[in-house]
Amino acid sequence: MRVAILGCGYVGLELGRQLTAAGHDVVGVRRSDAGLDAIETAGFEAVRADLTDEASLVAVPDVDWAVYAASAGGRGVDAARAAYVDGLRTVVAAFGTRESPPDRLVYTSSTGVYGDHGGDWVNESTTPDPATDRQRVLLEAERVALKETATHDIDGTVVRFGGLYGPDRYRMDRYLDGPVTEGYLNSIHRDDAASVVAHLLTADVARGEVVLAVDDDPVSKWDFADWLAEQCGVSPPKKWTVAERAATTEGEVSRRARANKRCANDRLHRLGYELQYPTVREGYLPAIRAFRDD
Numbered sequence: 001m002r003v004a005i006l007g008c009g010y011v012g013l014e015l016g017r018q019l020t021a022a023g024h025d026v027v028g029v030r031r032s033d034a035g036l037d038a039i040e041t042a043g044f045e046a047v048r049a050d051l052t053d054e055a056s057l058v059a060v061p062d063v064d065w066a067v068y069a070a071s072a073g074g075r076g077v078d079a080a081r082a083a084y085v086d087g088l089r090t091v092v093a094a095f096g097t098r099e100s101p102p103d104r105l106v107y108t109s110s111t112g113v114y115g116d117h118g119g120d121w122v123n124e125s126t127t128p129d130p131a132t133d134r135q136r137v138l139l140e141a142e143r144v145a146l147k148e149t150a151t152h153d154i155d156g157t158v159v160r161f162g163g164l165y166g167p168d169r170y171r172m173d174r175y176l177d178g179p180v181t182e183g184y185l186n187s188i189h190r191d192d193a194a195s196v197v198a199h200l201l202t203a204d205v206a207r208g209e210v211v212l213a214v215d216d217d218p219v220s221k222w223d224f225a226d227w228l229a230e231q232c233g234v235s236p237p238k239k240w241t242v243a244e245r246a247a248t249t250e251g252e253v254s255r256r257a258r259a260n261k262r263c264a265n266d267r268l269h270r271l272g273y274e275l276q277y278p279t280v281r282e283g284y285l286p287a288i289r290a291f292r293d294d
Contacts, residue, residue, distance in 0.1 A: 003201070004029060004063040004102075006051055006091055007070025007083075010164065011108065013042045014194035015067065020044045022202070029060055051087035057094040065201050066095060066102045066154075068145070077133045084141035092144060096152025104207065106157045106197055107145035111186050111214065113138050113160065117261035119184060124210050124267055131259045146208060155207040157200055162214035162263055165280070166190030170287035175225040178237025181245040184218040186263040189277040199273045211268060217279040218262035224280060231288045 001024050005012040008028030016026045020043055028039035031050045039046035050056040051070055068091060072083040088107060095101050114122045115129035130136040142158045149156035165171070166189045174180075188196075196213045200206050222239050229236045242260070277283035 001025070001064040001201075002061070003027065003065045003067065004060055005067045005069060006060075007068060007087075008035065008039055008046075009069065009071055010169070011161075011190055011193045011197075012067065012069040013038060014190055015069070015197055016044045017042050018194055018198050022198070027061060027063065031056075052082055052090055054090050054094045057091065062098060062100045063095075063102050064104075066091070066105045067108070067197055067201075068105060069108045069197075077137060080134045080137045081140075084137055085144060088141050088144050089148065092148050092152060092154070096149070096154055101152055101154055104155045104157065104201060105145065105149050106159060106200060107141065108193075108197070109138050109142050109145075109158050109160045110135070111160050111162050111212065111261075111263050112259065113142070114259070114261050114263070116259045119260050119262065121262045121264050122212075123264040124212055142210070146210075150208070157206050157208070158210045159197060159200070159213050160210060160263075161193055162186035162188045162212075164188060164190055164193055165283060167286075170284060172228070172232075172287055172291060175221075175228050176232060176234055176237060178225070179240040179245075180221050180225040180237050181240045182242055183221050183260040184262050185221055185224055185280060186214045186218045186261070187280050187283070188214050189283040192275050192277055195276065196268065196273055200271070203272055205271045211271065212263050212265055213268060214263045214265050215275055215277060215279055215283075216265060217281075219280060227281065228284065228288070231284075232291045 004027045005016050006029045016028050019026050026044040027047050029047050029049050036046040047059050049059050068088050070083045072079040112135045113128040113130050115131040128139050145156040145158050226236045
């Protein structure tokens with residue numbers, strides 16, 4: 001199959017490597033020189049295009065599958081809307097009106113759309129309740145991925161990733177230096193995140209549906225920080241309650257600090273996917289070894 005990875009960054013590069021190794025014809029799309037160089041280094045075709053510019057997307061060839069994995073260039077709501085909603089809507093319109101539109105489009109979203117559930121479990125049947133404007137933008141983009149694709153006979157799928165980590169993104173200081181806010185980690189290793197998307201495409205499952213992509217153990221942040229400190233041979237970090245964290249911040253950051261939930265991945269397993277890194281403990285072993293050797 002021919003696949004376009006639109007916004008081919010941290011997860012997209014690994015997805016491209018995996019699909020290429022499996023014999024698929026992959027095109028990675030970025031607009032920056034650095035992004036294009038990274039795609040070529042990863043070993044598949046690079047195409048320059050601006051996802052918010054329909055005329056620019058002419059450079060991207062027809063494909064069987066499209067994966068929209070763009071990230072916002074800035075932290076603000078306007079940047080998020082441009083990247084997630086405007087870009088996705090432009091891509092759907094541009095590819096959907098082609099003589100040979102893609103059969104499927106996978107949009108990579110976030111578990112942040114659930115908002116706060118007081119530490120309770122959530123799954124695909126839980127109604128999203130975004131806590132911030134940025135998360136509300138993500139939910140709006142999900143509607144584009146599921147509804148507007150259907151008007152062009154494209155089957156959309158939304159994958160809600162937990163917190164991404166892995167090579168170059170272990171952020172050890174966040175847990176070792178502290179303070180660490182109470183709550184749960186809903187995580188997924190980069191390699192698993194990419195493999196989940198590949199599995200949904202190649203196994204031909206979850207058309208028109210939402211899938212939660214997280215590991216098997218939404219571990220307590222405090223417990224994980226203590227375990228990591230022990231593994232690294234350092235003192236445990238300072239702990240903050242949510243109230244203490246919120247008292248030091250304002251606005252949306254405070255609401256995000258209260259967005260506490262545990263994400264269930266039962267459906268992911270029922271779809272036939274088995275995690276390479278079932279918990280963050282396995283996933284962090286390379287970072288722990290590097291810390292010890294430093």
